[in-house]
Amino acid sequence: MQADATVIEARWVIPVRPRAAVLENHAVVVEGGRIAALLPVAQARSRYPTHARVSLGQHALLPGLVNAHAHSAMSLLRGAGDELPRERWLRERIWPLERAIVSAQFVYDGARLAAAQMLRAGITCCNDSYFYPAETAQGLRSVGLRAVVGILTIDFASRYATDADDYLRQGLAARDALRGDPLVGFTLAPHAPYTVDDATLARVAMLAEELDLPVHINVHETAAEIATALHSHGSRPLARLERLGLVGERLMAVHMTQLLDHEIALLASRGASVVHCPRSNLKLASGIAPTAALLRAGVCVALGTDGAASNDRLDILAEAGCAALLAKGLTGDAAALPAWQALECATINGARALGLEARIGSLEEGKEADLAAVDLGSVENQPCHDPLSQLVYSAGRENVSHVWVAGVPLLVDRAMSGAGGAARLDEILQAAAPWQSQVRQRLRQHPQQPASASPATNNQQ
Ligand SMILES: [Zn+2]
Numbered sequence: 001m002q003a004d005a006t007v008i009e010a011r012w013v014i015p016v017r018p019r020a021a022v023l024e025n026h027a028v029v030v031e032g033g034r035i036a037a038l039l040p041v042a043q044a045r046s047r048y049p050t051h052a053r054v055s056l057g058q059h060a061l062l063p064g065l066v067n068a069h070a071h072s073a074m075s076l077l078r079g080a081g082d083e084l085p086r087e088r089w090l091r092e093r094i095w096p097l098e099r100a101i102v103s104a105q106f107v108y109d110g111a112r113l114a115a116a117q118m119l120r121a122g123i124t125c126c127n128d129s130y131f132y133p134a135e136t137a138q139g140l141r142s143v144g145l146r147a148v149v150g151i152l153t154i155d156f157a158s159r160y161a162t163d164a165d166d167y168l169r170q171g172l173a174a175r176d177a178l179r180g181d182p183l184v185g186f187t188l189a190p191h192a193p194y195t196v197d198d199a200t201l202a203r204v205a206m207l208a209e210e211l212d213l214p215v216h217i218n219v220h221e222t223a224a225e226i227a228t229a230l231h232s233h234g235s236r237p238l239a240r241l242e243r244l245g246l247v248g249e250r251l252m253a254v255h256m257t258q259l260l261d262h263e264i265a266l267l268a269s270r271g272a273s274v275v276h277c278p279r280s281n282l283k284l285a286s287g288i289a290p291t292a293a294l295l296r297a298g299v300c301v302a303l304g305t306d307g308a309a310s311n312d313r314l315d316i317l318a319e320a321g322c323a324a325l326l327a328k329g330l331t332g333d334a335a336a337l338p339a340w341q342a343l344e345c346a347t348i349n350g351a352r353a354l355g356l357e358a359r360i361g362s363l364e365e366g367k368e369a370d371l372a373a374v375d376l377g378s379v380e381n382q383p384c385h386d387p388l389s390q391l392v393y394s395a396g397r398e399n400v401s402h403v404w405v406a407g408v409p410l411l412v413d414r415a416m417s418g419a420g421g422a423a424r425l426d427e428i429l430q431a432a433a434p435w436q437s438q439v440r441q442r443l444r445q446h447p448q449q450p451a452s453a454s455p456a457t458n459n460q461q
Contacts, residue, residue, distance in 0.1 A: 004407060005051040006030045009041045010061035010373060012387040015363035016347050020340035022387055028061060030369040033407035038363060058377025059401060060387045062343070063362050064124025064146075064370035065316040066350025069216070069254045069275040069304025071130045072140060073102070073110030075117065076435045078308040080443060086222050086284040086310075094309055096446065098131070101438050102159055107132035109431040111139025114314055116428050119143055120414065121315045121397035122372035124405045127252075127304070127354055129189040129216050131160035134174035137184050143424075144410040146370065148354055150189025150216050151175065153204065155197055164200040168207070183406060185354065187216040187252065193237035194225060198244060205245040214250045214355055216275075217241075221255035222286045238263050247272055252353050254304060256294075257287025264290070268297040273353035276345065278322040279313065280306030291345075292327045292336040302350035315397045317374075320346040324392055339392040373402040 006029075013026040015038060027044035029037040029051065039047070074094075081093030107130060118126055128136050129150035140147035151171025153164050161167040171186075178184045188204045188211075190196040196204075208215050219237050220226060229237045241247050251272040267274065276289045294301050303319040305311050320342040327337035337345075351361025360370045374395050376384045381399065384390050403411035410417060416425050 004030075004032055005036075005048070006054060006407070007044045007048050007051045008054045008056065008061060008371065008373075008404075009044065010056040010059045011376070012060040013038060013363065014060055014062040014343065014387065014391070016063050016344060017362035017364055019344070020388065026061075028363055028369070028371065030371075030404070030407045033369055035363055035365055035367050035369050037365060054402070056373050056402070057375075058384070059373045059375050060391055061363075061371060061373050062122075062391070063347040063360065064372045064403065064405065065122045065346050066125045066127070066302065066354070066361060067118060067123045067305050067314070067316050068127050068252065068273075068302035068350040068353055069277055069306055070114070070118075070126050070128050070314070071307030071309075072114035072118075072126060072128050072136055073107040073130050073132075074307030074309045075114035075314065076106060076110040076432060077439060078312050080309055080439055084284075086286050087224055089284055089310065097439065097442060098158065100442055101435070102131055104132050104135045106435060108135040108139045109428075109435060111136045112142050112428045113432045114308065115140045115143035115145050116416065116425060117308075117314045119145060119403055119411055119416065120400060121313075121317065122374065122400040122403060123314070123316050124370040124372065124403060125350065125354070125356070125360060127187065127216065127350070129187070129191070130307075131158055133171055133186075134177060137174070137178055137181075141181065141184065143416070143428075144405050144408060146183045146185075146360070146405055148185040148187060148356075149174070150187045151213075152189045152191065153200055154191045154195045155200065156195070164196065168200075168203070185356070187214040187354070189216040192218040192221070192225075193240055194228060198240075201241070201244045201246060208246075208250050212355075214252050214353065215246055216252045216254065217246075218255055219253040220258045221281075222284075223258055226258050236260075236263075238266070242266065250355075252302070255281060255286065256289045257281055259290055259294075261293075264293055264297050264299065267294070267299045271300075273300040273302055273349070275302045275304045275350075275353065276319075276323055277304045277306040277311065278319055278326050280304075280311040282322070282326075284310050288326055288330055290330065291323060292331050292333070295337070295341065300349050300352050301345050302353045303345045313397075316346050317391065317395060317397055317400075321392050339386075339388045342392045343388065369404055369407040371402075371404045372400055375399045375401045 125146040133149040153167040249271040254275040324342040348361035
């Protein structure tokens with residue numbers, strides 16, 4: 001038997017490329033961590049008789065899901081600031097908590113917990129932006145996920161860094177230290193136009209060019225952000241980024257709930273990507289990105305969960321379903337963002353936004369074997385006339401059964417695989433527990449004011 005050679009058979013293989021294709025009773029052949037072939041099961045059995053075989057029955061096998069915007073360590077802050085509009089959530093809850101307890105250990109423990117949660121949701125690649133990027137990468141990699149982490153920069157000091165230069169210096173040092181791991185990538189991640197000044201944004205634009213890195217930034221998240229920017233800079237944030245040379249193919253503009261027609265045209269003409277985080281935007285009442293218009297204009301729209309403090313499920317399948325429904329509701333067009341396109345947003349578009357399209361995001365020969373299998377044979381998913389529709393509108397993360405990253409099985413029948421997989425999960429949960437006490441203690445010391453106590457909303461900053 002050839003080492004690291006497996007035939008994975010499934011009732012349906014959804015390769016994402018070609019577009020909207022569904023291959024019935026097909027197999028994906030994995031050799032040396034890459035996809036060697038896609039072919040009918042019978043042919044695979046006769047052509048690769050000595051390969052190991054995984055038979056998945058009534059499953060759909062698809063590319064691993066790409067989470068294009070996450071703050072993994074915030075899994076430890078899940079539920080710590082519910083029912084607050086975004087500005088109050090950030091300024092009264094999240095930033096004070098982060099100032100009080102975020103450390104390298106917090107980030108490592110939180111990233112590992114998030115990684116286990118994402119793995120069990122079929123996510124194989126996570127694009128993160130947070131303090132302590134090296135610890136984030138290590139946490140995600142400890143579970144086997146493909147990690148892209150942000151070289152974060154913000155103008156204010158934190159427990160992690162003293163000023164914008166220090167953030168960049170530490171992030172670049174993390175990139176140097178992790179250079180040897182082919183499953184770790186980096187972005188430049190200025191937090192947002194309202195927390196980073198012109199000089200730093202210009203420097204980020206220069207570094208992005210020099211190092212050939214994507215630029216991962218929150219932009220146009222709320223109407224209040226636009227109003228404040230008009231007041232303080234005299235222009236909308238996207239126009240400011242454009243003036244500073246940041247609107248191009250490398251830009252991953254996260255949220256984008258507020259967009260004018262000419263801004264959509266600008267993003268399309270420059271080849272920029274938008275990362276849509278529908279559940280986070282809904283929970284914080286931030287707004288809704290016009291995904292149907294963006295996609296129609298040719299903009300690459302990827303999906304992100306955001307952090308667990310603003311979207312408790314780290315679940316890209318749920319984002320895909322939510323995105324598809326929201327697009328229909330927003331446009332009044334039931335054909336807007338169909339299931340096949342929502343799955344593209346969850347896979348190949350995330351890969352493209354990250355500059356990883358040649359390596360992952362679809363099941364094509366030669367690509368790295370990042371795969372997720374979803375069991376559509378459960379009672380809740382019967383009958384199954386169309387697996388694409390079923391994946392987006394019916395299935396949930398609880399139906400994700402198997403996951404591979406670069407051909408390595410990480411989840412087998414919903415259990416973390418490999419030597420000591422179960423023990424590793426126990427250890428992750430044990431490491432997370434003390435942080436829960438710390439967060440609870442902190443919240444007790446600073447109880448939340450009822451939302452009605454303040455007139456501030458997203459529209460009245
Ligand atoms: Zn975010």
